[in-house]
Amino acid sequence: MNEGTCIGSGPTRVLVLHGWALDSSVWRWALPETDRARFTYAAVDFPGYGREAQEQPVVGVTAMAEAALTAADGLGWETFSVLGHSMGGTTALRLAGLAPSRVKRVCAVAPVGASGYPVDDENYRRFESAWPDVGWIIRFVSPGLDEDRVDALADLSAGTLAKPTWDRYLANWTGADFAAALNRAVPTTFVLGGRDPIATADHLAETLAALPGADVVTLPGAAHFPMVEQPKAAVEAWERALGEMQS
Numbered sequence: 001m002n003e004g005t006c007i008g009s010g011p012t013r014v015l016v017l018h019g020w021a022l023d024s025s026v027w028r029w030a031l032p033e034t035d036r037a038r039f040t041y042a043a044v045d046f047p048g049y050g051r052e053a054q055e056q057p058v059v060g061v062t063a064m065a066e067a068a069l070t071a072a073d074g075l076g077w078e079t080f081s082v083l084g085h086s087m088g089g090t091t092a093l094r095l096a097g098l099a100p101s102r103v104k105r106v107c108a109v110a111p112v113g114a115s116g117y118p119v120d121d122e123n124y125r126r127f128e129s130a131w132p133d134v135g136w137i138i139r140f141v142s143p144g145l146d147e148d149r150v151d152a153l154a155d156l157s158a159g160t161l162a163k164p165t166w167d168r169y170l171a172n173w174t175g176a177d178f179a180a181a182l183n184r185a186v187p188t189t190f191v192l193g194g195r196d197p198i199a200t201a202d203h204l205a206e207t208l209a210a211l212p213g214a215d216v217v218t219l220p221g222a223a224h225f226p227m228v229e230q231p232k233a234a235v236e237a238w239e240r241a242l243g244e245m246q247s
Helices: 023-031 061-075 087-098 120-130 135-143 147-160 163-174 207-211 231-241
Strands: 005-007 013-015 037-046 080-085 103-109 189-193 215-219
Touching: 005 163, 013 061, 013 087, 023 037, 023 147, 037 061, 037 231, 061 080, 061 087, 061 163, 080 087, 087 103, 087 147, 087 189, 103 231, 120 163, 135 147, 189 207, 215 231
Parallel strands: 013 037, 013 080, 080 103, 103 189, 189 215
Antiparallel strands: 005 037
């Protein structure tokens, strides 16, 4: 897994993990809003995506967390915080349990729960067959997104991963199963979109119950891509969470 390109020069180091449908380029709408004097961001690609397109996709969320940890090693980061979206948010939660002495804080943006996402056979096949024409999925999870932005995201998806990667990571996030390994000690914040049909409070109820100290921030006007739909508000939410008590 590549070490990504660092943005900013602040003392708070943040490893940034993308979701299923897009690589690390999905953060491009939000990164201009970040405070680069306080934070250093490294947006990395999971194996099979973007700059890692030639690598074999990894199997399971634990392997994804291990790949992210390898990226942090490549950056020379002994300790860091983690920001993840959707599948990447789920991986951030797993990483906190995998490396508790290294992860300082977690912000999971519209994540899937630690027990995966229940998808029946018919809808699983629909998701599996969607690539590369993923516009309908983006419209479904973010119904308020304008068509130009939908088209831009769909084009990015088609250009940054291949079908085997699409299939492998679909299995990873729907089949996540690490609720017993959640880290209750690492300060954790969930940033949710009020219009998100996927990462809802009901879906996340089990995960939130296992993390009683977690904070939940809801952006009422956003859906599943808060950092694309409301980048300024999303950045403010995660920098407020990740900036607390950092060295």
